[in-house]
Amino acid sequence: MDPALMQQVAALAMGTVEKALDAEIDKMDNLGEEDFARIRKERIEQMKQAALEKEAWRRNDHGVLTTISDQKEFFEAVKRSKRVVCLFYRDSNKWCDVIGNHFTVLAEKHMEAKFLRVNAENSPFLVERLNVWMMPTIICCKEGKVHRQFNGLDEIDPTGKFETASLEFVLHGSGMLDDTPLVDKVLQRQDDASDDELDD
Structure with missing residues (x-):
């Protein structure tokens, strides 16, 4: 493949990644109290499920x-x-x-x-x-x-x-x-x- 073309493809890919990252950062910067409460609730539920799963594993030797x-x-x-x-x-x-x-x-x-x-x-x-x-x-x-x-x-x-x-x-x-x-x-x-x- 032509080196110049490879550089263009790499630059295009990097630009796409940077845009996606910028969008994710912008989304995180604009989280409100309701968003934080929802994230916290989801995380607590995940932790409860993980604890239940670990206890089931322990009972199963x-x-x-x-x-x-x-x-x-x-x-x-x-x-x-x-x-x-x-x-x-x-x-x-x-x-x-x-x-x-x-x-x-x-x-x-x-x-x-x-x-x-x-x-x-x-x-x-x-x-x-x-x-x-x-x-x-x-x-x-x-x-x-x-x-x-x-x-x-x-x-x-x-x-x-x-x-x-x-x-x-x-x-x-x-x-x-x-x-x-x-x-x-x-x-x-x-x-x-x-x-x-x-x-x-």
């Missing part, structure tokens, strides 16, 4: 890593929670322990998802039904259906560091977790690395 022993427990958990992150593990696999420790940390931080672990050797039906062929395997379920599956660790963290933040970032990117400061840190590190590559 969110916030802890739960070990389940059979497929019945697995399917019941998937039905009761909108988001379920399940680790299939073997006791003899050290990486399963590493991911299990990260799951414990993430379960405490992310009440919005239910974290489970299943011993693959004791659950042949689930292993076959969900096509679990590598340890560890992470199955992500949303709204009662398998949403994403990670076999092994390459997709989780190809660097081999396997930090909690890396797993959190991948699960966030898969729509399983809400935003967090750790995800923001990982994104910042990626931006910094991209800037460094551009400087070279």
Whole structure:
């Protein structure tokens, strides 16, 4: 594309963004008492809903890593929670322990998802039904259906560091977790690395 044309397109886009931003600022500057009361009422209602949702999660054993022993427990958990992150593990696999420790940390931080672990050797039906062929395997379920599956660790963290933040970032990117400061840190590190590559 012609550089001059690219500059014109960029300037046009920037002008559109600036106009929209100016309109939003003008709208905020002209809010009256009724507008503030409405916004406050809406925010209080959102906070009440969030508190009720958090309490429902707590009653449903969110916030802890739960070990389940059979497929019945697995399917019941998937039905009761909108988001379920399940680790299939073997006791003899050290990486399963590493991911299990990260799951414990993430379960405490992310009440919005239910974290489970299943011993693959004791659950042949689930292993076959969900096509679990590598340890560890992470199955992500949303709204009662398998949403994403990670076999092994390459997709989780190809660097081999396997930090909690890396797993959190991948699960966030898969729509399983809400935003967090750790995800923001990982994104910042990626931006910094991209800037460094551009400087070279």
